[in-house]
Amino acid sequence: MKAEPERIVYVVDDDAAMRDSLAWLIGSLGLKVEAFASAEDFLAALRPGRPGCLVTDVRMPGMSGLELQDALANTESLLSVVVITGHADVPMAVRALRSGAVDFIEKPFNDQMLLDRVNAALARSFTTYDDRARRADLEARLSRLTARERQVAERVVEGRPSKAIAAELNLSLKTVEVHRHNIMEKLEVASVAELTRLFIDAA
Known part of the structure; x- marks a missing residue:
């Protein structure tokens, strides 16, 4: 049986201190973390079809976190998204959640709450991955x-x-x-x- 992919969390934030803090916090769960300073850098390194969690800030130079979320949707990404921001408003939160984000978290946030959301995002992503793998197996057998x-x-x-x-x-x-x-x-x-x-x- 094919081995399950490694559980990985991607952090995208232009603030170096916040990026390092998030990477350290999430890494404390024993998860692999890859951090990026921009949405563009993250997309350039993205491996399609891989499950995982994306933790992204909203307001960043260049592509915003919400625009990144839209870009991922167009690639049929398996990643579950947790959006964080220090400038939250209701329309922004609604847009993020309607686009499939697991949660929309305002800074400053409780560390445990963020970790809980990351775990929930990973669980959802891997459920989707397993469902797609099972369907692909069924289609291969029927073929x-x-x-x-x-x-x-x-x-x-x-x-x-x-x-x-x-x-x-x-x-x-x-x-x-x-x-x-x-x-x-x-x-x-x-x-x-x-x-x-x-x-x-x-x-």
């Missing part, structure tokens, strides 16, 4: 089927007996049974119930 096997499988899942499937697809009963055997083998399932669950999960 092993021929067009005819897919037709037979769909009818098996609908609860139709082999004789009815044979009549509908103009096949011999023996051919349908061979297809059923190959379907179970290719999809690595041992029962019609497992086959049905696979099709439901892949829908």
Whole structure:
């Protein structure tokens, strides 16, 4: 089984003292931390498809934290975002949360509260990562089927007996049974119930 990626937190803040403080605080959880002075530097180093947490300030020279959040959304990033700022207002918070941020935190903030939000963000990111990996596995398994096997499988899942499937697809009963055997083998399932669950999960 593929090993789960390392849990990592990215910190983006143009204030060097705040950046170092956040990196130290989050690193105290035993998490790997990578810190960047600008959104542009972070995007240049970003590895797409990797789960993790992004902690970003809102107001920075160049691209803002909210603009960074929008840029990540356009890449279908798996990162969960925690936005921090010393200049919060309601519209800004609403925009960040509607864009998918886990939380919007005002400075000065309680250290434990930030750590709790980071852990929540990581949990959400890795849940999304696991879901995508599981769906990719299901799609890869289904792609092993021929067009005819897919037709037979769909009818098996609908609860139709082999004789009815044979009549509908103009096949011999023996051919349908061979297809059923190959379907179970290719999809690595041992029962019609497992086959049905696979099709439901892949829908």
